[in-house]
Amino acid sequence: MVVCGDDGLAHRLAAELRDVYEERVTLVVPAARDVRPGSGPGQGRTRSGAGSVLLGWLPGARIRTPAADRAAAGETPVPELRVLEAYLPDEETLAAAGVAGAAALALVYEEDETNVRAALVARRLNPRLRLVIRLYNRKLGQHLEDLLDQAALVAEPGIDLRGLDSATTVLSDADTAAPALAASAIAGTSKVIQADGLLLRAVERTPPGPGQVADPGLCTLALLSATAVDPAGADGSELGGDRGPQLLPDARSVAAATGRGIVALEAVSHAAAAPAGRRLNQVSLPVGSLFSRRLRWSMAGITAAVGALAVASSLVTGDTPLHAGYLTLLDVFAINDPALDQPREQQLLQILAGFVGLLLLPVLVAAALEALGAFRTATALRRPPRGLSGHVVLLGLGKVGARVLARLRELGIPVVCVESDPRARGIALARRLHVPVVVGDVTDEGVLEAARIHRAHALLAVTSSDTTNLEAALYARSVKPDVRVVMRLYDNEFATAVHRTLREAHPAALTRSRSVSHLAAPAFAGAMMGRQVLGAIPVERRVLVFAVLEVAGHPQLQGRTIAESFRPGAWRVIALDTAAPENRRLGLTTEPDYDVARRPDLVWDLRPGYVLRPEDRVVMAATRRGLAELLGRGQARTAGARDTGAGQSG
Numbered sequence: 001m002v003v004c005g006d007d008g009l010a011h012r013l014a015a016e017l018r019d020v021y022e023e024r025v026t027l028v029v030p031a032a033r034d035v036r037p038g039s040g041p042g043q044g045r046t047r048s049g050a051g052s053v054l055l056g057w058l059p060g061a062r063i064r065t066p067a068a069d070r071a072a073a074g075e076t077p078v079p080e081l082r083v084l085e086a087y088l089p090d091e092e093t094l095a096a097a098g099v100a101g102a103a104a105l106a107l108v109y110e111e112d113e114t115n116v117r118a119a120l121v122a123r124r125l126n127p128r129l130r131l132v133i134r135l136y137n138r139k140l141g142q143h144l145e146d147l148l149d150q151a152a153l154v155a156e157p158g159i160d161l162r163g164l165d166s167a168t169t170v171l172s173d174a175d176t177a178a179p180a181l182a183a184s185a186i187a188g189t190s191k192v193i194q195a196d197g198l199l200l201r202a203v204e205r206t207p208p209g210p211g212q213v214a215d216p217g218l219c220t221l222a223l224l225s226a227t228a229v230d231p232a233g234a235d236g237s238e239l240g241g242d243r244g245p246q247l248l249p250d251a252r253s254v255a256a257a258t259g260r261g262i263v264a265l266e267a268v269s270h271a272a273a274a275p276a277g278r279r280l281n282q283v284s285l286p287v288g289s290l291f292s293r294r295l296r297w298s299m300a301g302i303t304a305a306v307g308a309l310a311v312a313s314s315l316v317t318g319d320t321p322l323h324a325g326y327l328t329l330l331d332v333f334a335i336n337d338p339a340l341d342q343p344r345e346q347q348l349l350q351i352l353a354g355f356v357g358l359l360l361l362p363v364l365v366a367a368a369l370e371a372l373g374a375f376r377t378a379t380a381l382r383r384p385p386r387g388l389s390g391h392v393v394l395l396g397l398g399k400v401g402a403r404v405l406a407r408l409r410e411l412g413i414p415v416v417c418v419e420s421d422p423r424a425r426g427i428a429l430a431r432r433l434h435v436p437v438v439v440g441d442v443t444d445e446g447v448l449e450a451a452r453i454h455r456a457h458a459l460l461a462v463t464s465s466d467t468t469n470l471e472a473a474l475y476a477r478s479v480k481p482d483v484r485v486v487m488r489l490y491d492n493e494f495a496t497a498v499h500r501t502l503r504e505a506h507p508a509a510l511t512r513s514r515s516v517s518h519l520a521a522p523a524f525a526g527a528m529m530g531r532q533v534l535g536a537i538p539v540e541r542r543v544l545v546f547a548v549l550e551v552a553g554h555p556q557l558q559g560r561t562i563a564e565s566f567r568p569g570a571w572r573v574i575a576l577d578t579a580a581p582e583n584r585r586l587g588l589t590t591e592p593d594y595d596v597a598r599r600p601d602l603v604w605d606l607r608p609g610y611v612l613r614p615e616d617r618v619v620m621a622a623t624r625r626g627l628a629e630l631l632g633r634g635q636a637r638t639a640g641a642r643d644t645g646a647g648q649s650g
Helices: 008-020 050-057 067-072 091-098 112-125 138-155 173-184 251-255 293-317 321-332 344-377 399-408 427-430 466-479 492-505 514-526 624-634 637-644
Strands: 002-004 027-029 081-085 104-107 130-134 168-171 191-194 197-203 217-222 264-271 392-395 413-421 438-441 458-461 484-488 511-514 532-539 541-548 571-577 617-621
Touching: 002 008, 008 027, 008 081, 008 514, 008 624, 050 091, 067 104, 067 112, 091 112, 104 112, 104 514, 112 130, 112 138, 130 138, 138 168, 168 173, 168 514, 173 191, 173 458, 173 484, 173 511, 173 514, 173 532, 191 532, 197 532, 217 251, 217 532, 217 541, 217 617, 264 571, 293 321, 293 344, 321 344, 392 399, 399 413, 399 427, 427 438, 458 466, 466 484, 466 492, 484 492, 492 511, 492 624, 511 514, 514 532, 514 541, 514 624, 617 624
Parallel strands: 002 027, 002 104, 027 081, 104 130, 130 168, 392 413, 392 458, 413 438, 458 484, 484 511
Antiparallel strands: 191 197, 197 264, 217 264, 532 541, 541 617, 571 617
């Protein structure tokens, strides 16, 4: 396996592949320039230089158990992590990393262009290579998979990419982490994984009373930490032992965990089809956004007055309603002849029409000014309303912040954004969604006050700086001690220390920490293993992965009942694809144009006694190590096919 990247996701992913899946990994990281006198721009540090220094302080990239200790304990030694430093992933670098003989390559640079260029080169070097690409641009990602598959066919005509389990998967760490971050900021909000037509929904539930167990829904996916109210607890970290979070517990553990919160699976179904677009003849004017409510009521009153005058004129003169309305409008705009020789009733109606015309003039001027102001402010940032309360303060509008903002608005949650860079990626999105934005450094006094933090429901700090997120959280707690705080923190040990400190200082407030790379790494690693990983949901700072597996080739599943295939703390079957193999789509995360109506729904109400057949396909909920064990044993079917391709290796 080869991983190329320039930020924390690359190191998390390399550690995931090595420590969880026990794969041999080559990590390609940018070379740091030596700043000593006489060093040229092309002289980068060696293995003991910048790469090793960076790996040294990244906890996820350390070898958790020394090889000698693992060997003494009879365990399989962890493969060594090879680090290669290079400025760019060009052809020479990829060749040196062993891409020509690798089974999979992950390109997780921050720049989309760098990943696309490297993917084209890698596909030419090894047409059978499994590619996992990190892209923020969704439209580009939709077309890149077809392009790279065509490139493989050009490089090696006649290759069967599906038979070799070789494919191109485009993922986004921001899209993977955004639902979890948004859900953490909202109490009781469901955790949703949506992959084309498949919808998985889970939710955190608290027990209804002391000594009782929360409603498990379809099944209990996890037990939350028992130390949630303990200032010294490790809630929000990977630690905690028996009192920490437990993934995929059995029925006995759930029954014994009275008084603890759970993560329950609520639904496994097909998502509803996207609503059809508005037709051209159904266009409506945005009256509500152009004119204020008071002005709209004024216009309605004047229109009613004109209508009443037209009806009265028709009754008095005996004219048709259309002609009477026409004459009334002429009187309103003072362009009709005076009714000197007409009856007094008609003269009185003309005077009233002129009076209505005087009232109409300032209303028309106000309407013109409001419409002009609405168009002029459409390109400007809104300020938070004075009476706003119960909203979420979103700190940071970068790649992750923009995705989180879109997610919150989809849920109908009021948001106020804080961003120091007026050219940030999410500023345009906030302007388009009419979301208030405070431009300024959160460390400056008065910035969070301008975002109405004293009336906010939660603070969601998702900048790329741990210290900035922490400083914002501390300042928000000083203004409003009970505000819900969700921070984006990379270092797990740092997150644990922060959580304990904030719990001790504010025991009644809720604090959560999330790591984007921690949430995204399992999905990227699963895609590199050549399986359909639908997504992942966070359980405090642990991760539960959802994947699609063919039963054939998995002795842990084949020939076993649903109840027998459940391994507590490792995996469990949550859904069964009942479609016949010849009518089944290749993957639940591919073929977005597939008509869901052609095939039966997934069966989520599984019978414990149902025996899994080789032709069945199941949706699994698994821990990272459980999924690694399933994939390791289940790849015997494709290992021979992969070994036939240009001397491939892990």
